[in-house]
Amino acid sequence: MNVRSVTVNAWPSRYELLDGLRGVAALGVVLHHLGVVEDGHFAVMVFFVISGYCITASAESCRRDGLGFRQFMVRRIKRIYPPYLLAIAFFSLTRGVKAAMGGQNDLQRPVLDWVQNLTLTQWISNAFHPISWPSDNPHLFVTAFWSLNYEEQFYLIMAIALTIATNRRIPLIAPVVLLATIGLAWNFSIPGNWICGFFIEYWVHFALGACLYFALCVFTDWRSRLAFVAGVLLLGLASAARLMPWTATTAQDLRSMVELAFLSFATLGLFFLRPLSPVVSRSMMWRPIAALGTISYSLYLIHQFNLNLVASIAQRVLPGGVPRFVLIMTMAGLHVGLATLFWYACERPFLSKKTAPGPIISGAVDAARAACR
Secondary structure, rough: OOOHHHHHHOOOOOOHHHHHHHHHHOOOOOOOHOOOOOOHHHHHHHHEEEEEEEEHHHHHHHHHHHOHHHHHHHHHHHHHHHHHHHHHHHHHHHHHHHHHOOOOOOOOOOHHHHHHHHHHOOOHHHOOOEOOOOOOOOOOOOOOHHHHHHHHHHHHHHHHHHHHHHOOOOOHHHHHHHHHHHHHHHHHHHOOOOEEEOHHOOOHHHHHHHHHHHHHHHHHHHHHHHHHHHHHHHHHHHHHHHHOOOHHHHHEEEEEEHHHHHHHHHHHHHEEEEEEEEHHHHHHHHHHHHHHHHHHHHHHHHHHHHHHHHHHHHHHOOOOOOOOOOHHHHHHHOOOOHHHHHHHHHHHOOOOHHOOOOOOHOOOOOHHHHHHH
């Protein structure tokens, strides 16, 4: 049988498992900052893939509805900026209390730092002063916010790609893959220890999620899906080959290769897990994970500058000599509790009306739907 004639059904853009995976990734970042795991950076990489999938779904939705650059960007800005600015306000409040109690005044920063942090443009300072790791940017109020600098650029580039694809009447995947090719050349030529803040440094990571969306939801022939699997597998193997022989120094010097090898196989896993998504997402065991996915953005936003606060509370409420595991679980629970309150007060009001039910009632279903709008 001619492989060209073999067609398959396109999956709905709604990929339920991504909800919970977003929550697991956010929790992984929290555990990294609690000193439990050392590889929280990879959780952020998973965020980029999920973001690539959801933002591409949003762009395709805008294209089908005849919406353009302005409508796409308005949706994205309304989704990311209000909770972010309220998180900055929360940060300022906690730092003010700390200073009033005799601690260091972390709010005494140059005016430019305030402007950049309020506009998510901290990365601009790296353009002419590259750093080794994106979190090393000294202009960040909260180091965890480095990834939002790239997310903001991803949105803008996808809006431009949407405009070009619509005006030129070409598939949206064309500019995505073109930029991914340029980004791949960048990653292979400058694989680590040189970060200048431009989106191209992490575009391939984002494009893996975008291409996952196209493979699952747009292209309906086996030839396209086989090409996707083969391409991602080749990327993973080529990236892994650059890391041989494996040493700690090699991994640090070839940071991008480590990330792309990991994300390539993670993306393939998401591709092959797609048929199980509806069943798993309806299971009782998945509901707490999905609920965590609902508040994942809030958890990501506020956890790092509340580490000392949460640790102090946990030490006060727990008896002395408790096992470290109990202490860690208590602190993680407190972080989730604070994020839930922040979600209700500072994120939920800016979601669409369809996302009105809270995380315990509805899980992450509606929140992720809003993220992919």
